[in-house]
Amino acid sequence: MTKLEQLLSQYAAYHLDHKNVLTHFIGIPMIVFSIMCLTARAGFFVSGFEITLALILLVFSVIYYFSLDKAFGLLMLVIYAIAYPFAYKxxxxGMGAWLTISIGTFVVGWVFQFVGHFYEKKKPAFVDDLVGLAIGPLFVLAEAVFLLGFRKDIQAKMLEEARQQRRAMDEKSLQTAHAK
Structure with a gap:
């Protein structure tokens, strides 16, 4: 199993309910975009070009995604390249409008996330592993690619492993409940 399949499987173990996955198609892009908006205000100029904290974070995340999978990394680069100019604008x-839009988008995105996890009856993946915060956007992209009929081999491996991990989590929860 590749590192990509392993990370997607770990994340998917918390996201097997289709309603939860659907809420993540809305919530995660909103959260990522809001973070872009919030961090695009801090920056410095180099040769007339502003390097913002958002741009630095995006570069590092794209490098990470490329290290996991070239095709997904390229798709994420394209998505970020389209979204970043809007976040920068x-x-x-003004301070009030910037904060209202950025924080409002962030909060609404998290509302979608928690509604999804209500359906899933599982806590968000990042509660157990902070890597889930970086994998969330990649998971949504992968799910979209799977829906379009591509990369089915990765999807099959991911789902098989995710279901095994989920069974282990559920058994552990039952054991903990019985011990109380």
Whole structure:
């Protein structure tokens, strides 16, 4: 199993309910975009070009995604390249508008996340492993790619492993409940 399949499987173990996955299609992009907006305001200029904290975070995340899978890394690069100029424009707004849009988007995104986990009846993956915060956007991208009929081999391995991990989590929860 590749590192990509392992990470997607760990994340998917918390996301096997289709309603939960659907809420993540809305919530995760909103959260990522809001973080872009919030961090695009801090920056410095090099040769007339502004290097923002958002841009630095995006570069590092794309490098990480490329290290896991070239195709997913490229797709994430394209998505970020499209989203970043909009986030940068929002970051240039007045303080009140910038914070209202950025924080409002962040909060609404998390509401979607928690509604999804209500259906799943499982806590978010990042509670057990902070890597889940970085894998969440990649998971949503992978799910979209799977829905389009591509990378089915990865999806099959991911789901098989995720279901095994989920069974182990559920058994552990039952054992803990019986011990109380």
């Amino acid at each position: 929002i970051a240039q707004l």
